[in-house]
Amino acid sequence: xxxxxxxxxxxxxxxxxxxxxxxxxxxxxxxxxxxxxxxxxxxxxxxxxxxxxxxxxxxxxxxxxxxxxxxxxxxxxxxxxxxxxxxxxxxxxxxxxxxxxxxxxxxxxxxxxxxxxxxxxxxxxxxxxxxxxxxxxxxxxxxxx
Numbered sequence: 001x002x003x004x005x006x007x008x009x010x011x012x013x014x015x016x017x018x019x020x021x022x023x024x025x026x027x028x029x030x031x032x033x034x035x036x037x038x039x040x041x042x043x044x045x046x047x048x049x050x051x052x053x054x055x056x057x058x059x060x061x062x063x064x065x066x067x068x069x070x071x072x073x074x075x076x077x078x079x080x081x082x083x084x085x086x087x088x089x090x091x092x093x094x095x096x097x098x099x100x101x102x103x104x105x106x107x108x109x110x111x112x113x114x115x116x117x118x119x120x121x122x123x124x125x126x127x128x129x130x131x132x133x134x135x136x137x138x139x140x141x142x143x144x145x
Contacts, residue, residue: 002025002026002069003026003027003071004029004066005074006032006076006077007077007078008032009077010040013079014109017077017107018031018077029065031063032062033062034060034088035062056084058094059088060091073105074098074103078106078118078122079109094125100132103135105134106134108137108139111140
């Protein structure tokens with residue numbers, strides 16, 4: 001069966017990872033986008049992103065891609081901001097429904113390679129939704145081809 005790859009990317013690093021994962025087998029990409037799209041652009045956007053991340057603020061998002069295709073496996077790809085998952089990705093996890101029998105792979109992308117805390121946040125949200133089989137891989141930015 002196919003898999004769905006959900007990714008959130010501001011710099012393009014997570015998008016590159018998503019496209020790389022999509023080459024492995026029959027995959028459908030779904031991009032998680034900010035609404036408005038320029039929410040975190042520029043210096044003020046960087047500060048706003050840090051504040052929203054640390055305060056765990058819920059924000060608006062939209063999904064672009066084949067989100068309605070059935071799959072038994074999903075891959076979630078997110079950057080790590082200030083040691084945590086970004087507000088847009090957190091809002092996506094909290095508002096979407098996930099089948100409890102899904103195999104979920106979480107890929108965190110960070111400059112330092114320390115995505116463990118962000119992964120724990122994802123696990124906590126997914127376990128509340130009933131998902132039990134969750135795996136993790138952390139990538140440093142310099143490991144992305």
